[in-house]
Amino acid sequence: MALSAKKAKAEAGTVLHIEDSKFRYTLREMGRNKGAYMMMAPFMILFLIFTLLPVLLSLPIGFTNFNMVQFPKWVGLSNFYRLFLEDDVFLIAIKNTLIFAFLTGPLSYFLCFILAWLINQMGAVLKTIFTFIFYAPSFAGNIYFIWQLMFSGDANGYINATLMDLGIISAPIQWLTDANYMLPIVIIVQLWLSLGAGFLSFIAGLQSVDKSMYEAGAVEGIKNRWQELLHITLPSMGPQLLFAAVMQITSSFTVGTVAQALTGLPSTDYATHTIMSHAMDYGSLRYEMGYASAICFVLFIAMLLMNQLINRILRKYTSD
Amino acid sequence: MKRRKRSKKVRLNRSLGGDIGVFLFLTLVGIFMIIPFVFAISNSLKPLHELFIFPPPLFPRDPTLDNYTDLFQLAGNLWVPFSRYLFNSIFVAVVVTVANVIVCSSAGFVLAKGNFPGKKTLNQIIVTSLLFTSTVTAVMQYMVMAKMGMINTYWALILPYIATPMNLFLMRQFMGQLPDSMIEAAKMDGASTFRTCWQVAIPNVKPAVMTLLIFAFQAAWNITGTQFVYQEQLKTLPTVISQITAAGIARTGVGAAAAVVMMTPPLILFIITQSNVLETMAHSGIKD
Structure with missing residues (x-):
């Protein structure tokens, strides 16, 4: 998700290089490195779906009572x-x-x-x-x-x-x-x-x-x-x-x-x-x-x- | 080239006595490492009545291949033909290994040598993710995959195993050692990031690629997918082997035979890749 947003920004970056504010500079750098992002994309997408997402979803479980049958109950x-x-x-x-x-x-x-x-x-x-x-x-x-x-x-x-x-x-x-x-x-x-x-x-x-x-x-x-x-x-x-x-x-x-x-x-x-x-x-x-x-x-x-x-x-x- | 060849003969900073000492030490440690394998192989060659005699002999008195024929006979009597499991395992192992090497090397190169916004953060995330433990995330992983409709498909045996942070990290570490001038030169010559990675960087980190190949295949060969696949037709060799050997004490010999059989493919790959590394790198090294 974060990655596709970045890519969108990267594309925008190639057009908007009028002022050299820090934000614009970052966008332009991203545009220049489109190839790099493309090469990472397969890894990052798979990593996001199969590793990062499950981990992030699991974090809150530590604060619940969860017996794998009933819906988790928040216990602080x-x-x-x-x-x-x-x-x-x-x-x-x-x-x-x-x-x-x-x-x-x-x-x-x-x-x-x-x-x-x-x-x-x-x-x-x-x-x-x-x-x-x-x-x-x-x-x-x-x-x-x-x-x-x-x-x-x-x-x-x-x-x-x-x-x-x-x-x-x-x-x-x-x-x-x-x-x-x-x-x-x-x-x-x-x-x-x-x-x-x-x-x-x-x-x-x-x-x-x-x-x-x-x-x-x-x-x-x-x-x-x-x-x-x-x-x-x-x-x-x-x-x-x-x-x-x-x-x-x-x-x-x-x-x-x-x-x-x-x-x-x-x-x-x-x-x-x-x-x-x-x-x-x-x-x-x-x-x-x-x-x-x-x-x-x-x-x-x-x-x-x-x-x-x-x-x-x-x-x-x-x-x- | 000439100079380097000579240096190999002279063996800088080495004494014969030291070399012999090192050899003896390595042999001693090696014996300790290999003892369990000697037992495993010798057990797999023992007939059933020899497995439980006292004192247990190190080598079979009356070696037999019965355990192996039993294993294949048991494998032949399964509900789903054994060839199906074999096909699943080979298919999954090959696809995952190839995809893993390509995907992890590409990303590793960019994270090592790229210069783009977000690089530091991504590197941090990868290293941190190495510290996650999978026991608890398994439930959520199942839920994510169920939402995507991947349960009981080959996708479930392949996709989760391609992006391994460990392999990416390995490649990133090795590619980081390549001199920047090498990468810059390729860029000057007009090579794209992709070509720089595959035609300049990868050939120069061959030992790392071979190591990556071993890691990737080893993991892929042992994929069981038991959490994500419930159809017998989609299961892989490790699953069916553990089913066969789970049948109890009479299968001790068969279990040893199964362990030996399962070990063989990664073993062959290991020998091929290692001798390849040592051969090609004997006279070279990364130069700045």
Whole structure:
């Protein structure tokens, strides 16, 4: 909608260039960039209809009681009061999400970069093989069900069987239902899965670094690969660092699917319950859509703040 | 060209010991990454009676392709012919991937290199939209699509998946690295924005395009559309595979076989695109 209005204005802009007021100037600039708007149009139209519009329509739901059958009933801020003041499980969910966000988040971001950088130092064939192996978990879809078999609580689980065979334990451990083990296991699997979009963009980004810069660096006295990383590679990877950071924020704040698949929903003692699991719990199991929307709204705000923070940190490497 | 070739031989700032260390480290991490796949593939080759013996053997003693033949037999006994699901999946995956790459690259180019009113705002909206979570918006998405009459049509499997903010963002980031002088030169030569994008910018961000291709195909191949499509004739492979494997513990082996089969197409594409990237970019880089 906004776009078509802009286009109309753009067309008008070509005719009205009599006075150079700021408004007129903008119109004329728009007219001059007609081609640019045309090229964005397909994306923007589809994006507006299928992403932006549903999101905007969903925002008010957080302030209602909505059971997906009756028409939503406006309840003001009561969902949010309930969330922060009465819902003890939500506090557990926040705690777990923060553990994931601040432990696995930075760790897997770091891993993505370091591994991509190390892979980039191998020959062409090894590069392809390693990239393939490391990225494999991300495109294997739901293959993390194998982890469930490995950590299965009975004597047939691979880990239990191996440990019992070696005589380290005498009875099978309930890996996925014992609150002591659940969180570490989910973290391991999460790390295993973490070499995704960010990792691949690093691999691609490293290919695009101007090779002659390395030569120039060698001439100017760069001695080893670490200096090279610090003075040449990192500064020319700004856009990829930012891309991977945003992807990392999204994936670490919305963790829940893996935990749910491995440890169930709700998990024992809510040991791996995250904000996302909480939203799933209310949204898809209890049909309290209003409450689930309020949860997602809080999550969105948290991610927005985090994004601002990361942007500030990475400002050194990015121009905009 | 000559100079660069020589530099490749000399391997600047590298020591042999360091290279070997890096290789060993990567191999160790690689083993950890690949263990689950070894289990998945070996499980898919185990006959049913071997799946539950103690201790579970890493490799099948008596490998068989039964699980695969079972999978295709089960797939052949469906109410709707299996070829229909296969066609749906391939059709949707190809159309979505091609459209996604074209639409996201064009918009990404303009948002990176364009200079027009509203650019900053649009960029902000795209990055912010990456942070939306889809769980709650699904209801509203359904309502929007129902209003447009798209429920139970191929449109529902295609249109929502074309404009992905993540892919646009990826392209924008890579194209932003292209030197402005390159774009200006093309403009001076009288190329339109569209031609500048496709004949100047895109060929120079090949690694990004290949990555985009992988992201797009991977997502497209896994489209289930279960929220928007209820007719059996319109469903895709992931849906029918999960129906087959949902039948319980006797299908453990079949489930592993299904996972291996579903993984294969994106895997092949990945190998093709990656070797392509590494080959063509071996001697070049973006020059200012």
